[in-house]
Amino acid sequence: MNRMYRLAMLLTVMLLPAALQAQQTPVLPALKQQAVAEVDSLQTLTQQMVDEIFSFSELGFQEFETSRYVTGILEKNGFHVERGIAGIPTAWVATYGSGKPVIAFITDMDCIPRASQKPGVAYHDPMIDGAPGHGEGHNSGMAVNVTAALVLKKLMDKNHLTGTIRLLPGVAEEILGSKAFYVRAGLFNDVDLVLGAHVDSEFSTSYNTGNGEWSGLVSVQYFFHGKAAHAASAPWQGRSALDAVSLMNAGWEFRREHLRLQQRSHYIVLNGGDQPNVVPSEAAAWYYFRELDYPHIKELYELGNTMAQAATMMTGTTVDHKLVGSAWPPFFNKVIAEVQQKNMDAVGMPKWSEADQTLAKALQKEIGAKMEGLKEKIEPLSEPVKNPAGGGSDDVGDISWNVPMVYLMYPANIPNLPGHSWQNAVAMATPIAHKGSTAGAKVQAMTALDFLLQPELVKQAWDYFRSVQTKEVHYETFLAPEDKPAIEMNKEKMEKFAPQLRKFYYDPVKYKTYLEQLGIQYPTVKAQP
Ligand SMILES: [Zn+2]
Secondary structure, eight states, X not given: OHHHHHHXXXXXXXXXXXXXXXXXXXXXXXXXXXXXXXXXXXXXXXXXXXXXXXXXXXXXXXXXXXXXXXXXXXXXXXXXXXXXXXXXXXXXXXXXXXXXXXXEEEXXXXXXXXXXXXXXXXXXXXXXXXXXXXSSOGGGHHXXXXXXXXXXXXXXXXXXXXXXXXXXXXXXXXXXXXXXHHHHTTTTTTOSEEEEEEEESSOBOOOBTTTSXXXXXXXXXXXXXXXXXXXXXXXXXXXXXXXXXXXXXXXXXXXHTTSOTTOEXXXXXXXXXXXXXXXXXXXXXXXXXXXXXXXXXXXXHHHXXXXXXXXXXXXXXXXXXXXXXEEOOOOBOHXXXXXXXXXXXXXXXXXXXXXXXXXXHHHHHHTTOOOOOSOOSOOOOOOOOSSOOOOBOXXXXXXXTTSOEEEEEEEOSOSSOOSSSGGGGTTTTSHHHHHHHHHHHHHHHHHHHHHXXXXXXXXXXXXXXXXXXXTTOOOOOSOOTTOOOOTTTTHHHHHHHHHHHHTTOOOTTTOSSHHHHHTOOSSBOSSOO
């Protein structure tokens, strides 16, 4: 007995550390709680990222300062960074951890032409006249994903969790310029799931075609070549490239009546010649062809090419075209969306202050939009729309057809704004954007933890991807083998404005917030709404 007792005691003592350790390994809910607390403890960094990237205001393919800044933070925190990926100088991939699952985070970082706006001011007041600005709010996305990634890294280290965290930027999202090239470069070949984040006025996620307000597209530039001549003394010797542009546009307008209602197409004249007394030898138009699925988008693209060709036949000119962007309509994963929704419900909406609501309502009033202030409730996960009507596009669509993906919409902006304009920049370096980004980071971190700790969920996401999403539809790229990322785009515009923008770069060492640096009283409104 005595011997048995001693043996039992010995065994207990030997096994005790293991038992204790098992008890100390925090289970999922506890880890999520820690993640929330850690994201809260990084609020200053989150705010600095939102403000700093807002102040850089870089257009697509020219996100050099933003990339330098963000990769700097990631490298300093132990992430391995590879730059210039997929042939795009401002693209990079940052990695931490090892083994499965591989969870990729993606979010955009480019801004909008002519959207320069003083933050916190509820009427049009550009920082620099005509300059680019964050008139969509892409400046907040990196704050969301980087904050989440830093927190995940800390929790993974502390709890010896296996898995790989990867971050990528959406370069030139506003011109749908990078992600099809990422896919072509194989950047998602070993990725298990993708957690995208995009600024919104609501807190929501979706699956399948969601609210149906997504289209896919190709974005194509047509360059017409004619013959220069004196427009008055020898016009018969010239051939006008501008005539071809005009005829192509007119042709498209007539044909538009006979296209499916689901199509959306728009164009601008990129180059209309130099001066009226010179027959334009060079002219160019830029088209977006949007539709709901690959075959219809391809059909529009081919029709555009035919119209361009026809215009050259009428004008004695020639044409060549360049694809500058493409996007599949996004399709999101139900399994991940359901997990994400639960985390969103747990996090809740940010607590808006009186000042936040005043800014929102004043801006809504100023532009004649519905004056409802900021959203107070989380959107429920709803059934996908049966007959999508189409709308905007996002090149995350291409990723979503290659790996299970969801797109978190986090509440960092004011509702009822027109999009792609100064209005959408007003809130983007204010407490509205700061709080919304913190809320978004919490959901990103929590959702990643769900999949890091429950491998069966990764399997379920892939089951949905294989047996529902890609059962009949298979991804094909819009890119021809010779298509290259349009990395020269926006170069001249950025070079023009960079010296002026530089004077307004945010200095977080000197100023607590960008509003403080700019000396803007928050909120600045015309009159109390
Ligand atoms: Zn966007």
